[in-house]
Amino acid sequence: MLLKFISVFASFLFVQFLGVAQPSYFYPEAGKLDKAIPSPAEFLGYNIGSHHTRHDKIVEYFKELDRLSDRVTTKIIGETYEHRSQVVAIFTSTANHGRLEEIRKTHLAGQSTGNTASIPLIIHLGYNVHGNEPFSSEAAMLTAYYLTASQSEETERWLNEMVILMDPVINPDGRDRHSHWANMHKASPPVADPLDREHTEIWPGGRFNHYWFDLNRDWFLGTFPETRNRVKFFHHWRPYVQTDHHEMGTNASFYFDPGEDASNNPVLPDFLYKTIYPTYARYFAAATDKIGSMYFTKEAYDKLYPGYGSSYINFYGGAGFLFEQASSRGHIQETNTIPLSFAFTIRNQFVASLTTIRASLTEKNNLLKLRREFYRVAREQAAKSPIKGYVFGDANDETRTRAFLDMLLMHEIEVYENENTMLADGKKMEAGKTYYVPCEQDNYIMVRSVFEKQITYQDSSFYDASTWSLVHAYNLPYAELKTALSKNKKIHSLPKRMLPAVEKSNYAYVFEATDYNTHRAIYHLQKGGAIVQTAFRPFSTVLGGKQKNFGYGSIVLPVNLQRINPDSLYNLVKEVNDACYIPVYSLSSGYNAAGIDLGSGYVRTLKKPEIALIIGTGVAAPEAGEIWHLLDERLHMPITKIDILNLGRASLDRYNTIIMVSGNYGLIDKAATDKLKSWVQNGNTLVTIKSGAEWAIRNGFTREKLVPADSTKTNTARKDFDQAVHIEGAKAMGGSIFRVDLDTTHPIGFGFTDRRVSVYRNGLTFLAPGSNPYSTVAQYGNDPLIGGYIHASTIKRLRNSAAIVVGAEGNGRVILFSDNPNFRGTWYGTNKLFLNALFFGGITNVPSVASEQNN
Ligand SMILES: [Zn+2]
Structure with missing residues (x-):
């Protein structure tokens, strides 16, 4: 009943924004608040919960607190792709501010001994990593205000005995994308119907950053500047506690740790799971009980993966806390009980923030013990x-x-x-x-x-x-x-790179295709007007008296077959040498010591890729974003992102390569499907990934096939209802690493020097080996698992299935990937397979098979 009362009250507040003293809702026991410090509502001109605050306003508010109070320092640690500042704030007493650097240094020096009892405790509160989980930055402003304005004895003590770091908006670009959506559709009176446009964001939604990546997986990977800046700030301080505030489904309640017991990470100290999480849970439960909110713990979430905002710190001897709040996704939304208001969701997270601070100071000794335990356990594991x-x-x-x-x-x-x-x-x-x-x-x-x-x-x-x-x-x-090496030359930063200058050639330049930057180099040359060729067979030549081998896919630039003059070509080649750090060799003769000569028919001219990526409703935004990011940031190459709804009216002739990642392509109608098919038949390349590949197969783009589902029917054994979650959950392909055998003589395998390649699988697309003996570029073996979990029924289908198949269709081809080669911007290994498909796909044909083998 209490919950109901509170929620009704919250909803009531929502429609009565102005004229209600907000502190009484958010801070019923705040005590005296310094009048010289503006509350967020006073600063913004609207009550918290009545509007989604723009990111720039949040930054301004923090700067204003910094300007007005000696308790606060703000810092800009970087900016996002869309030029939004990454602001962080440090809250502590004036006296501590005066010796902040000394505190930090003493804290870091006492790390492995946990010997920091005499200095203030350092903790970190982090908010809004998922842009469309917006309440948490509003809660950050309330927390910041409280820490700055409250004159209660308790707050004074916190500031004297702690240094509280705060990152109010982890994903500024995503936050603004969602906030604009919610604000632009906000109605008066508010509409709580879940189907109202306010509550149904369009693709890709605000969850992701600029390139549609999930930043809450990036702490471990560091693909993005947002993360890099943040991780640097983390290591600068190495806090004891880190919070991470999220939202979940509208009909859920509120979640805080501990997570699922069975998912505790065995490399971390028991003390974290047995003492820290249960101890904090009692504080969170008491605080949440007090405001009448419902909650759950010990279910649904785990912290196994080191790259969440709530887990990264665990791998450095701290305690990460996850909070998940049911989302109003918009200003107020109906649920299966009573409507959920934005203000209500904010208050839960605000209470969680203050409770974390309170618990951390009280449990300081346990946090110091955790850190000591962490280093003890780490040393023990290393010794064993x-x-x-x-x-x-x-x-x-x-x-x-x-x-x-x-x-x-x-x-x-x-x-x-x-x-x-x-x-x-x-x-x-x-x-x-x-x-x-x-x-x-x-x-x-x-x-x-x-x-x-x-x-x-x-x-x-x-x-x-x-x-x-x-x-x-x-x-x-x-x-x-098995034996340690001596530790002599420690690497402190990336070593400088220097390549010898390329000599000018009157005949040809060549370079190998093994470096990750190969495609960036090819594109740079093509963009500059160069004709670029690739060797379908290896060759060796003598350079400076030594034999130099060039493998499959090596790049050849004949000087006299160019439309640009030799000086322009030389300039481009020097740029490749200097910007891509690929050694380019000058040859004065096409006669090679071994293998093919440079004028061989096995040296073929590459087409400049003109690429479109189908995006929009139904398409897996992260997979599409990974490609956009890869080509933008690592290749400096443009890619057209065609909305799925525009495919029907698009003139496809200006592209020679189209990419379809995982997704539900039901929005592509028959006319557009047929148009795309004839585009393939006319000599173009369709590159498909996971369910994108399944779509192409099911819609008759290619004769290639999927592995049939297991037809051996077994009896449906009876099981207890409650077991379904575990038994069925175990069949999901959460994400594991496998080995495939790669044909390194195939254009899609060019530049690889080892046939064994690691791939990441988190889906259930199983490709049958190619219909032609030469078209299975990569294949799973009998025992392909390298690491991670896979269910027995899944491995059965995976064994000996194909990982990459090229289907020849008319004059064109469909390239099928069973797995995502660009996963989270981190799969540098398989990126190369994908880039080969884009750059070499256009000249990849499937050899015809003599009739006796073909029956
Ligand atoms: Zn989230």
């Missing part, structure tokens, strides 16, 4: 581990190796140069081109998370991925060492 360190690096691809190294440095993992060329795990690890990560280091727990491929869990249903071994995402050669 038969692996003493890892060596990694791909001598053929410095760009990809550096990207991985950069990610390790972001996590403050200790890395050293490998000074001796060695053979480890059967792999040659070259001195100077590979790196060493010792297990004996403070951040061993993070080292494990980055390198280890499989950890056994008690449970088999996951909120997200079941493995995240990043060394596989980068598809990097690496070796586990």
